[in-house]
Amino acid sequence: MLASRRSVVADLNDRARDLLMAQGGLGPEVTVVGELSFAVGDEVMAHHNNYRLGSLNSDTGVVIGGDQGGLTVRLGGTRVVEVPADYIEAGHLTHGYATTIHKAQGRSVDRVFVLGDDSFSTESGYTALTRGRDANAVYLVSPHREDGHGLAPEIDPVVAFREALGRSSAKTAAIDFLVRTKAHATDPKAAWRAPANAALPGPLLYWLATALVVVGLVAIGLGFHRIFHRPDGRLDRRRRLGVPTQGRLATAKDLRALLIRRPEPDRLVL
8 A cells, every 4th residue: 555645654554454453364462662563464664774683674574473572574575583672663663554655666566555645746646556567546535625714615536636646746947847727737748848849840840950950069069170270370389489480391202302322512311
């Protein structure tokens, strides 16, 4: 079972456990820590990393024994760990019949039961409704809203849940913020910006605009290349060295006349 609020998760855990106790689905009670009581067969979930115990955050397991000093829990179906009472009293281990949507990220199970209300968002709705491999069931509750004169008129839970799914909780820049209208409440897709190719009349104009942008970027790059790699850079260096600027650099053809075998007067032999 999934819910968006911790208080709702705690209530769902209590309800599920009471139902199992009434149907004889749990064994004898082994310990009571604070307001939580645990029996053999109880499903539990860890909320804190403790490498000494071998327990990690979001690990789930089943109680197989215990006493006032703590619980014996089988985690992951194979590992057996001893969980002390102070770990449970600190809130690091609770019943695991229900959990928050945040805790359920990355997990996959056969069937999921989601308690939906107006506290959902686009992101939490997607996470909650994609955890089940075979089925994802949503149970809606009517939101309780108050005005200045007491309780407001009852709101359709389907409409409230649909509006909630149309709201994004992601942090976006001001330029990306979209003002939502009534149309967005009935069509959550309308709350998101259309892709660039959908903003143009057809795919031909989209690719033409893309090509023009690429050509413009190439032209800008060539312009910078010419600025920083001007051919007169060698003349500037020759001016600094006092070499006449009317001259040019020697080539292999100019040096061929100097490559002689016998020395001659006033000739430089290389």
